[in-house]
Amino acid sequence: MSSVIKILPDNLINKIAAGEVVERPSSVVKELIENALDAGAVEVLVDIEQAGKRLIRISDNGAGMAREDARLAFERHATSKISSEADLEAIRTMGFRGEALSSIAAVSRVRMITARRGGGEGTLVEIDGGTLGNITAAPASPGTSIEVSHLFFNTPARLKFLKSPATEFSHISAALSHQAMAHPAVRFKLTHNKKTVFDLLAAESLRERARQVFGEELTENLIELSAQREPVHLSGLIGKPNYSRGDKTCQEFYVNGRFVRNPSLSHGLYQAYADLLMRDRHPAAILFLDLDPALVDVNVHPAKTEVRFRNQSQIHDLVRDAVREALSRSRSSVSRDRSLPPAAVTMDAVADPLAPYVGSSGKPNETVHPHSYGRRRTDQSAALPHEHAPERSAPEQLPAFLGEVLVPLAQVHDSFIVAQSSSGMALIDQHAAHERILFEQLQDQHARGTVPAQNLLIPLQIEVGPAEQELLAEAALDLEKLGLVMEPFGGRTFIIKAVPALLIKADPRKLLNDILDELKVHGSSNRMDVLRNEVLSVMACHPAVKVHRHLTVREMDDLIRDLFVCRMPHSCPHGRPTIVRFSMDEIRKMFKRI
Numbered sequence: 001m002s003s004v005i006k007i008l009p010d011n012l013i014n015k016i017a018a019g020e021v022v023e024r025p026s027s028v029v030k031e032l033i034e035n036a037l038d039a040g041a042v043e044v045l046v047d048i049e050q051a052g053k054r055l056i057r058i059s060d061n062g063a064g065m066a067r068e069d070a071r072l073a074f075e076r077h078a079t080s081k082i083s084s085e086a087d088l089e090a091i092r093t094m095g096f097r098g099e100a101l102s103s104i105a106a107v108s109r110v111r112m113i114t115a116r117r118g119g120g121e122g123t124l125v126e127i128d129g130g131t132l133g134n135i136t137a138a139p140a141s142p143g144t145s146i147e148v149s150h151l152f153f154n155t156p157a158r159l160k161f162l163k164s165p166a167t168e169f170s171h172i173s174a175a176l177s178h179q180a181m182a183h184p185a186v187r188f189k190l191t192h193n194k195k196t197v198f199d200l201l202a203a204e205s206l207r208e209r210a211r212q213v214f215g216e217e218l219t220e221n222l223i224e225l226s227a228q229r230e231p232v233h234l235s236g237l238i239g240k241p242n243y244s245r246g247d248k249t250c251q252e253f254y255v256n257g258r259f260v261r262n263p264s265l266s267h268g269l270y271q272a273y274a275d276l277l278m279r280d281r282h283p284a285a286i287l288f289l290d291l292d293p294a295l296v297d298v299n300v301h302p303a304k305t306e307v308r309f310r311n312q313s314q315i316h317d318l319v320r321d322a323v324r325e326a327l328s329r330s331r332s333s334v335s336r337d338r339s340l341p342p343a344a345v346t347m348d349a350v351a352d353p354l355a356p357y358v359g360s361s362g363k364p365n366e367t368v369h370p371h372s373y374g375r376r377r378t379d380q381s382a383a384l385p386h387e388h389a390p391e392r393s394a395p396e397q398l399p400a401f402l403g404e405v406l407v408p409l410a411q412v413h414d415s416f417i418v419a420q421s422s423s424g425m426a427l428i429d430q431h432a433a434h435e436r437i438l439f440e441q442l443q444d445q446h447a448r449g450t451v452p453a454q455n456l457l458i459p460l461q462i463e464v465g466p467a468e469q470e471l472l473a474e475a476a477l478d479l480e481k482l483g484l485v486m487e488p489f490g491g492r493t494f495i496i497k498a499v500p501a502l503l504i505k506a507d508p509r510k511l512l513n514d515i516l517d518e519l520k521v522h523g524s525s526n527r528m529d530v531l532r533n534e535v536l537s538v539m540a541c542h543p544a545v546k547v548h549r550h551l552t553v554r555e556m557d558d559l560i561r562d563l564f565v566c567r568m569p570h571s572c573p574h575g576r577p578t579i580v581r582f583s584m585d586e587i588r589k590m591f592k593r594i
Contacts, residue, residue, distance in 0.1 A: 011106070011130055013076070014128040021103040024162060025052025026171035028108075028148050031100035036060035038093045043187045043201070044179075050193070051165035052151060052172055055272045059145040065114045070123040071135055074110075076102045104148055107155050111147040115140035129154045155215055159392065166474040170520060173467035174199065177213045178259035181252060182287060184209035190543065198466045198492070210286060210547070213505060215463035215492065217509060218250065218284065223257055223330050227322035232291045234322050238269075239284035241276050241331050246514030246538055250284040257288075260307045265289075268319030272327060278431075278547070280574055287319065302357050310459045398466055406564075408556035414549035417556045424583040430556075432572035433563045438502055439540035439573040440566050442482075445500075446536070452484035452501040460496045460508050461489060464516065468492075471519045479515070482535060486512075506542035537573030 021027060027047060036044050039062025049055040065073065072078045076099065083334040104110065105127040115122035122140025126133035152159040162168055180188045185202040191197060203209035211219040222237035239250075239408060253265045265287070273283045297308040309315045336473055411417055417428040445451040464472055469492050476486060483500030496508045503511065518534050545551070551559070563569045563578060588594045 003269045010076075012306055012576075019111065021099050022107060024095055024171060025056060025151055025168055026167050026175040028052065028056050028104055028151065029058065029172050030179070032056070032058040032148075033176065036062050036144065037179070037186065037192070039063045039144065041186065044189070046176055046190045048169065048172060048190070048192045051168040053159075053162065053165075053168075054149060056148040056151070057145065059143065061141075061143040064116045064140075064143050065123065065151050066116055067123040067135070067137075070112065070114050070125050071132075073107050073112075074125065074127055074132070080522045095363075101369060102130075108151045108153065109149045109159070111149075112144065113138055113140045114144040115142050117142040148482070155240065164559055166470045170467045170471045173465070174520075177251065177465065177467060180213055182207075182254050182257045183207060184349065192470070197469065201572060205326075206235075206237065206286070206288075214250075214465050217463060218465075222284065222286070223326060225322060225326040227325070229314070229318045231295065232289060232318055234287065234289055234318055235545075236285065236287040238287070238323055238326060238361075241266065241327050243284060244277055244281035245284055246280070246282070247517030248282050249517050249520045251282065252286045252430065253297070254286075254288045255307055256293060258292060258298060258307075259305065262307055263317045264309070264312050268316040269323060271320045272323035274329070275422055280541075283537045285323070286409045287323075289315065290386075325586055344387055362480075406560055407559060408553055411551060411556070413548070417551070417560065419556075419560060421581075424581065424585075424587060426579050428560060428563070428579045429572075429576070430549070430551065430559060431547055432578040433559055433569075434544040435537070435540045435572040435574075436566050436569060436578055437559075438544055438564045439537055440568075441502055442536045442539060443533075445502075446482060446532070449481075451481065453483040453485055453498040453503040454484075454504045455498045456496065456508065462496060462509050463491075463493050466492065468516045468520065471499070472516060475519055478532075479535070482532070482539070484512070484515070484539075500539060503539055506539075511542045514542070533573070540573055554576070 021031065025048075029048075033044055033046070036058060041059060041062035044062045045057075045059040047055070047057040047059075078101075101110075106129065109129070110125075112125045114121055114125075121137045122135050124134060124138035124140075128136075150161075173190065176188060176190055180186070180200050184206060186201050187200060188197070189199040198212070200209070201210045202345035203212060207219060207222070219244040221240050223240055225238050226235045226238075227233070236254075248266075251266065251269065251276065253260055253262060255262075263467040269283060269285055269287070269463075295310045297310075326342070356508065402424060403469075406419040406421050406426060408419045409416050411430075412427070415430065417430055417433075419426045419428060438477070442451065472486075472494060473488065479486070483498070483503075484496070485498035486496045487493045489495045494512075496512060499506065499508050499511070515535055515538055518538055545559075570579060585594065
């Protein structure tokens with residue numbers, strides 16, 4: 001009987017390993033830059049063609065290699081960075097597994113030229129799909145230059161899974177940005193299709209490097225953090241209490257100079273911001289942990305982006321406590337209305353979105369309504385019926401919920417509307433309700449091909465990061481169809497010229513930042529049909545009335561009226577309920593009356 005179990009051939013083993021290490025072109029960029037940094041490079045030049053499908057070239061001025069080392073470097077599990085089990089327990093280099101070069105060479109055509117510092121001839125190594133070709137002497141400057149061309153040419157199935165050029169290049173830019181943030185003293189230059197995308201000179205501080213990578217707007221909203229809890233040191237930059245993003249793409253964690261993902265670090269960050277952020281808003285943070293390498297396991301995944309800590313809870317608590325303390329210091333130094341609850345500080349950047357719901361004067365009187373709670377002021381003419389107010393509209397003109405008329409009575413903490421029906425009561429989330437209204441209005445306008453755009457009196461400039469630049473350029477025409485009109489203004493700067501008319505009260509910069517976060521997560525214009533509702537939901541969220549916003553009874557009444565002419569009035573675009581209903585029987589049960 002023939003054997004069922006077989007030893008795999010080397011070429012198949014290498015392709016399987018490549019599937020773990022080389023997920024996309026950005027994986028190649030990451031691995032090769034790590035090698036350059038481990039070689040002591042202080043200048044790394046990255047040239048990309050066709051988003052890495054055609055060519056990736058990484059050139060550095062590091063230590064370089066001798067001829068024999070250059071040949072061995074492409075063998076599986078060949079490395080200069082560890083030699084014993086003890087080394088594996090205290091890894092201080094970026095790479096160490098000895099899989100990167102062999103995996104990359106297995107699914108591409110590679111040409112490497114390298115030379116040692118101190119003179120001597122260089123070495124040229126050529127590999128085609130894992131098969132070693134020429135190894136010859138060649139003139140070369142000190143350092144190493146590796147060209148990776150025709151990535152995945154011999155694994156067409158992998159090639160089909162690549163996204164659009166803009167999406168793949170955004171991943172490359174992000175990978176390089178991560179390395180640049182971790183090594184501010186190193187110069188990084190990136191070109192794409194012969195065009196310089198950025199040239200980051202060596203920076204003297206983390207804030208300066210953050211400004212180079214992320215631009216002025218984000219950097220000005222970051223505060224510095226430094227904390228020590230032996231044997232761990234935490235430092236970095238975190239978003240101010242009133243600054244948030246639409247996604248997690250502005251959160252970066254580094255452990256001993258390595259960009260990593262770790263749920264415990266992320267959870268500690270969110271706990272620190274617990275009372276400062278609305279749901280679906282996310283903090284910005286660039287955090288660095290430095291600790292004894294023996295206390296962290298970086299050998300969890302071939303891509304080396306996941307880590308495990310020996311004392312996970314200690315690291316989690318350090319992040320939470322240090323960020324919370326830094327936020328507390330920042331908030332105490334900013335004058336604000338102390339009568340507002342802490343979360344209200346995140347709401348003050350959005351102008352009044354309730355113009356359609358305000359009466360002709362636009363200003364409520366100082367009369368206190370007898371049916372309201374707390375320090376609530378209402379427009380006398382919009383008050384509930386009592387001896388000094390005119391009769392309310394006829395019942396058939398009021399909004400209906402499940403066939404019943406809803407009569408707004410008051411607000412709870414200026415955030416939730418209390419409404420009465422014939423069979424009980426309802427609580428309405430004013431922000432979620434207004435989101436649903438605006439979302440469907442935008443949907444309807446887009447379906448008609450007539451999203452009205454309002455030109456800005458003064459066009460706004462916004463500088464985006466390198467990972468966002470091409471995504472935004474590719475998506476610009478599709479965003480224009482949604483009423484957001486912009487154009488390039490040189491480099492990484494764009495000008496916002498117009499916004500959808502429904503969103504004229506929103507902050508265009510924050511709106512565009514949140515749309516960019518969606519593009520980075522979901523892809524760009526080749527998927528805009530799928531992405532459109534996500535973008536529209538982001539648009540609807542910005543001008544929607546916020547929590548801690550006082551409404552008059554008339555405004556509440558009109559908001560409910562508009563909500564229940566929507567197609568899907570019972571949830572906001574993000575899936576949260578807009579209304580919760582309590583029947584009289586449920587209320588009686590709460591008070592043990594039945």
